[in-house]
Amino acid sequence: MKQVLILVHDLYEDLELWYPKIRLNEAGFHTTIAGPAAKQTHLGKHGYPCQCDIAFDDILPDAFSGLVIPGGFAPDKLRRSPKVLHTVQQMHQAKKPIAFICHGGWVPISAKILKNRHVTGFISIKDDLENAGALYSDAPVVVDENLISSRTPSDLPEFCKALLKLL
Numbered sequence: 542m543k544q545v546l547i548l549v550h551d552l553y554e555d556l557e558l559w560y561p562k563i564r565l566n567e568a569g570f571h572t573t574i575a576g577p578a579a580k581q582t583h584l585g586k587h588g589y590p591c592q593c594d595i596a597f598d599d600i601l602p603d604a605f606s607g608l609v610i611p612g613g614f615a616p617d618k619l620r621r622s623p624k625v626l627h628t629v630q631q632m633h634q635a636k637k638p639i640a641f642i643c644h645g646g647w648v649p650i651s652a653k654i655l656k657n658r659h660v661t662g663f664i665s666i667k668d669d670l671e672n673a674g675a676l677y678s679d680a681p682v683v684v685d686e687n688l689i690s691s692r693t694p695s696d697l698p699e700f701c702k703a704l705l706k707l708l
Contacts, residue, residue, distance in 0.1 A: 546600065546628075552585065555585035557613065564701045607638035613644060629648060638704060638707040640704045647669065
C-alpha cells in the first residue's frame with residue numbers, strides 16, 4: 542500500500558488537511574501525519590484536532606510516495622524545521638508528488654525548490670512565490686512535473702484529483 546505523508550502544526554487550515562487525508566484514504570492510500578512530536582495534538586484554525594502519528598525527526602522520506610502540505614498558519618511554523626525542509630528537498634529530488642495549498646507554498650519556498658517552476662497559492666503569498674523564482678498562475682490547480690499547488694479550500698476537488706493522478 543502506498544503511503545502519503547501529511548505535515549501538521551498549530552493552526553493548520555482544517556479542510557486543507559482533512560479533505561486530502563480522507564480522499565487519499567478512500568482511494569486506498571495510507572496517510573501518516575507528521576508533526577513536531579508523535580502523539581501530539583494540533584488544533585486547526587477552526588478548532589478541529591489532528592493527532593500526529595510520527596515526529597518530524599522520525600520521517601523517512603523513502604517510505605512515502607507523496608507529500609501533502611496544508612495551508613493555514615501552520616506552514617510558517619513548518620518551514621522553521623530543518624527536518625521538514627530536508628524531507629521536502631529529498632522527496633523533490635526523488636520526483637515524488639509534493640502537493641501544497643494556500644499558504645503551504647511557504648514550505649517549498651524555504652526548501653528552495655521552486656525556481657522556474659509553475660505554481661499557485663493564496664494571493665497573499667504570490668509575491669513570496671515569485672521572489673523565490675516561481676512562475677505564479679491564478680488557477681484552481683497548477684501541476685508542474687511533481688509539484689501540485691492550489692489556492693484555497695474551494696480548490697480542493699481539483700487539488701485532490703491532480704494529487705491522485707500523480708500518485
